Amino acid sequence: MSDQTFAADELSFDEFTRPTYDEWYAAALDSIGGADFEKLLTTRTYEGLTLQPLYRREDLAPIAHLLTLPGFTPFVRGVRASGHVAQPWLIAQELPAPTPEAFNAALRHDLAQGQNAIKLILDQPGRAGLDPDQAENPGQGGLSLASLDDVAQAFAGIDLSALPLHAEAGASFLPLLALLAAYYQQQGQSLADWRGSITADPLGELVQNGTLPAPLEKLYDEMAQITAWAVQNAPQLATIGIACVPYHNGGANAVQELAFAIATGVEYLREMLVRDLTIELAAPRMIFSFAIGAQFFIEIAKLRAARLLWSRVIGAFGGSESAQRMRLHTCTGRLNKTVYDPYVNILRTTLEAFAGVIGGSDSLHIAPFDESANLPDEFSRRIARNQHLILQHEAGVSRTIDPASGSYFVEVLTDSLAQSAWTLFQEIETQGGMFRALEAGFAQEQIAQVAARRTANIEQRRDVLVGINMYPNPADEPIATRPAEVDAAGQSRARAIIDYRARTDTENRSNALDSLRSAAPQARVEAAIAAAQAGATLNEISRALRPMDAANTPAVMPVPALRLAEPFEVLRRNAANYRHRTGTPPRIFLANSGSYRARADFVTGFFEVGGFEVLDHGSFATPEAAAQAAVESGAPAVVICSTDDAYPSLVPPLVHSIRSQKPDTIVLLAGYPPDQIEAHKAAGIDAFVHIRANCCEMNRWLQQQIGVSS
8 A cells, every 4th residue: 555645635536436226236136146135135123114235325315304413303313412422321220129228238339339320119019009018029029118217228328419319109109209308308408409200100000000099180180290399399300201111021113112102291291281281391301211122223213213203292282492302211121131041131231221322311221131030139230230331431332422323224214213103103192192092902902913923933933032042051040039038028128117107106197197188289299298207108198199099090901021031931941840850851862864964953953942952863874773772862752854855765664663662752853845744744743843833832842742841
């Protein structure tokens, strides 16, 4: 290379011929041997989009947002002009410790190691408005928090004025806020310094649980009362949550997540407007939570499209540019997480976190790798926290403002998702809004269809979960569970709340609760805080706010959480139990002949995901030799592996020889030669192992046949 340098205006590429798209298309066809271009080189997504193998400048022509800048409407490129450069995303790791003491210990440790926001998830009984002694499972799914003493223990030694606090309270929105606000005041801190969120999301709770503990109208009344209170007393606090995580973890596609999020946000806005809040007061106090899945570019585009859609919605309501900014929390999803080969989850969550950051998350939770089986311990929390720190400090992701901008692929994908989601949102609107769509089962059915396709594709191995339905580690053991932690916590929590009630002034507490029951709507928040200060518990505040009105509480079909690995994990557990019971794993013998290697390797991987030990002793010269070795192995199942051409002469004598010595042996054939199927069935073949077979179903069937499972 010459040392000669050129000025920019001297550079010329005129000597190079610029290939046309048609020329590239012809070359691409040639490279795939003239196969079907659409079938081989395009990808159909769960969102119904067709991804092209190549995107060009011409594809951007119809996209309107391309000339916008970060920090300006429609906020596709982020809500801050400086992106993450001046203010990186918040490290908002969830700490699902069951007791206030355990939560405090974990929080103090993790804040010292890089976490810079508090994420509090109330446990399942607390979210339903129950105290620990009123429930069978206190501490399940989050922090058991029911009194002012509990709050003091949870945050002992923590300066809440220096940290954002994000709390998810379920239906116990106002009771938890009362306890937290009472603690702020007890510590002499100004509520004006309270940053973060404590959110009500009735439809999010409804879609998870199928029911709510109070009529929807009452919950909307509380939402409006708290939002109005926050405007005056805690102006930095978000009070209205839109959690799309249940939809994602139920199997929804990105278009559905976006449409349901926007429809929920619109419903909440309308309910706030009829309760005398303005768009300028309500919209800035809304925070959206999205889960991030495995499809890297789709997840980036999903978050960009969410901001675009929300800006459009708030603009249609007459909201200002400031009100159109979406507050966005993200977390890594649970759909693709595994209990077996658990360290692969670290790779999955790193990719998902990277997509969330590139997409413009304001705060992020990265799930510890063992979250699917346990309460995360200090080690798994450290790994998850360090994933944030590596992305921020080593990878330098936060040093570039909107790194996805200008990518032909990402821009087209953002626009396509936004358009498809808007169409679905309009369909929801014609049904009367998000609640009516849930009530009618429309949203649930939409998700169920996608979830069924995801499940089928995993079971048939069209989609891959590394270590689960492909590339398993046969020696791998699942994460050891530690259920005693929550069980012990439940017992201690029940005793603690009984002791707390005994220590508080009963008359003072009763008077404060009476005042809460009779308080005017605009005074209910302050009355609830006063009750918490007087010693009232979460359940007592909840009952004072909402006398039982079961006749008007809504009920819908919930969206069940889906973890795609579970059917294969059941197979692996069945095989492990069989090994413990009998001393040996369930075994399959390969009767190989001729050119067998490709099919033998396929069969080995096919059955190892079901926990089988596959015995491969190479090729056998005769059917009789293969049959003798199969019988001597003691394996209850045999797979014949060879070529289609060899099968007509190989299968009948081999099956006959095996069955004459061991009649109950299950015999399978590797492959599916269409013109030979009936003949092989007549010869005694029980099933065919091939690329289109349902891997999970066949492993399940074989386990049942040989007594591994019932």
